[in-house]
Amino acid sequence: MESIPIYFMPGMAASPKIFEFISLSEPFECHLLSWIPPQKNEPLSDYAKRMAERVKQPNPILVGVSFGGVLVQEMAHHLNVRALVLVSSIKSHNELPRAMKMADRTNIHKLLPTQWIESLDALALFAFGNGIKKRLELYQKYLSERDPEYLNWAIDTLVHWKQERLEIPFLHIHGSKDNVFPAKHLQSPVEFIDGGHAIILTQSQWFNANLALLLKDF
Numbered sequence: 001m002e003s004i005p006i007y008f009m010p011g012m013a014a015s016p017k018i019f020e021f022i023s024l025s026e027p028f029e030c031h032l033l034s035w036i037p038p039q040k041n042e043p044l045s046d047y048a049k050r051m052a053e054r055v056k057q058p059n060p061i062l063v064g065v066s067f068g069g070v071l072v073q074e075m076a077h078h079l080n081v082r083a084l085v086l087v088s089s090i091k092s093h094n095e096l097p098r099a100m101k102m103a104d105r106t107n108i109h110k111l112l113p114t115q116w117i118e119s120l121d122a123l124a125l126f127a128f129g130n131g132i133k134k135r136l137e138l139y140q141k142y143l144s145e146r147d148p149e150y151l152n153w154a155i156d157t158l159v160h161w162k163q164e165r166l167e168i169p170f171l172h173i174h175g176s177k178d179n180v181f182p183a184k185h186l187q188s189p190v191e192f193i194d195g196g197h198a199i200i201l202t203q204s205q206w207f208n209a210n211l212a213l214l215l216k217d218f
Helices: 043-053 068-076 096-104 114-118 118-130 130-142 148-159 202-214
Strands: 004-009 026-030 061-065 082-089 170-175 191-193
Touching: 004 068, 004 096, 061 118, 068 148, 082 114, 082 202, 096 148, 170 202
Parallel strands: 004 026, 004 061, 061 082, 082 170, 170 191
Antiparallel strands: none
16 A cells, blocks of 8 residues: 655644654654744745755645644645645634734734743643643643744744635644634634644544544545
């Protein structure tokens, strides 16, 4: 059976370690991607083109978590992809919560002090959502991307993302209790499962049992 390459992109501030509990059998051939430093004021399209160069196998499936889901959508403009899998993410700027839409219009997020980035607790809550408070020390190990320039770029890029519609075949998997991208703002189709923003960690058994089945039609 011909192998199917599948590339995993973590969320904002996170390392590929967030996928350590995900296990897919043949025909899937799994590869992990990591964030690279953005250039000063680099447009997301340019960043995505540089990231796409790291995808070496043809016709892959790209899996992106949270802001990583936004990135893989942009990477798909530079690759021939089989499909996209968005986890705890959004498909257009219309799915952003109200606070992020307001930040897009006012740039108020640029007035926030960047010192919070130095707090692992604050960064973990931002990256994984409220549902991980009891496991904060455990989840801090997944936060490898803490450079303020990268984080400021990522936040600014997210709130100013302008995609209207996703035209590439996709699967959107989302936690019903996600507080970063609340379910009420999402447009169908979405596969909801029980959990918060960190379902890639908290619901890894669900992914191992169901992801390959959901991808069989792509």
